[in-house]
Amino acid sequence: MKANADRAPYDELASDRATRWWVRGNRVGSVQRAGKFVDDVGFALLFPAPRPIGPSLWEAVAGEDAEPFGGGMGEDEQKVWGWKDELPRRGLAWYGAYLGGRGSFLSPALLAAIYPGAGELDDHEHLDLSPGAHEIAGALATEPLSSAALRLILGDKNKYQRAIGELQRNLLVTTAGVQESSNGWPAALLTLTCEQFDVGGRRDHSRATLQYLDTMLDASAAELARAFRWSPARARELLDQLVDTDRATSDGSRYRPLSPP
Template identity: 80%
Template sequence: MPTEELARRWWVRGRRIASVERAGKFIDDVGFALLFPAPKPIGPSLWEAVAGEDDEPFGEGMGENEQRVWTWKDELPRRGLAWYGAYLGGRGSFLSPTLLAALYPGEGELDDHEHLDLSPAAHELAAALAIEPLSSATLRQLLGDKNKYQRAIGELQRNLLVTTAGVQESSNGWPAALLTLTCEQFDVGGTQDHSAAAAQYLDTMLTASAADLARAFRWSTPKARDLLDDLTHSGRATFDGRTYQPLTPR
């Protein structure tokens, strides 16, 4: 459970989110959010901003709030309001377009994947998506193995190369996520700014260690510490010998 200060920062207190547009504003404000909360708080979650901190997701099946956030995980990226994929802690996560641009590792080109150290399966999926958006079912068929697909798509999402872009109806009645290259859905490439990303992380978490930041964005701890120290030296953060805090917390 987040502290009172974090609960306000993470939109857990106050008016609940009831529209996809307001969900987009929430993610734009916090910069990053999980779809559902993690056992140990590692960031805000869309679920808690929608349902509050006392409701457990799927406690009584697919209710109204569950239906909302499950639909919005595909609708937010389709509208360009937030990137979605398995990112923070390997969990379903949203990134604001601004934070995404600061973290994106390529030049915003269809062949960005070719310049990264990825598995052959991940390269194969990225090359297929460079031609057109495809459903998760189609991509699984392309690789011919569900586990191989899960590893490859997870790899692409960890590197922010792929996101969802709505859903596609399937013959079995269950819609499949439609996937596309991030650079086709968002304005990214050539704007990487890890200092700005570190500042956003600190602004959202209110207090964090270098190890916390490193785990969140998959950086080395020395790199995370250097970035946080730079924020401290420039007067944008403080350090108490253990953790960092934004100089003017919300």
């Protein structure tokens, strides 16, 4: 009986998250609704992770029991794979390798709240990045370029992957649609985040923390720190501020949002 009692809070949280993360209810069936989903939850993975680090667009489209690519590239897989380029092209959501190093979406509001620069073309120059990352950012300051073109600039596929990963972890680069290539497979078109979204001068880590907690429903300072790449001390400080202003509650290690009166 005790095992069942211990499990009950986790089952309740999973159920609450399924509702909050649009897993239950009407499915997401259009790119416009996908944009509304990301705007509501603030951040989402493209496909679910083994542990619940956040909602996923896949589950909002296909449901909680569907396995991506279980039967190859089906209709749902084609939708979400295409939307990862279309959502940022339309300015509905930022996309890049961010949460847990996985393909992730951020709403424009959350992006602005955690973007690290001033919203200028030279934002990369003020961050500690590799020479390859600076080279890519400098090239994109001139015009959007395909992933294939950027690989040619660096001359090495692995060097390109490391550099673009750096830029996306720092939210400096996003996709902006696709470009047809000579091999028949479309290549992602990349651009600077500040060219595609209104960022810079709007940083608000308190707002970002509230969004994170409102979406996760239950979280620790360590989980928040990993999600947005903050120090654990900074994450705890921000969460404690929510508790002090009656926007969250805590048992000393985990935090939950308080519903507005």
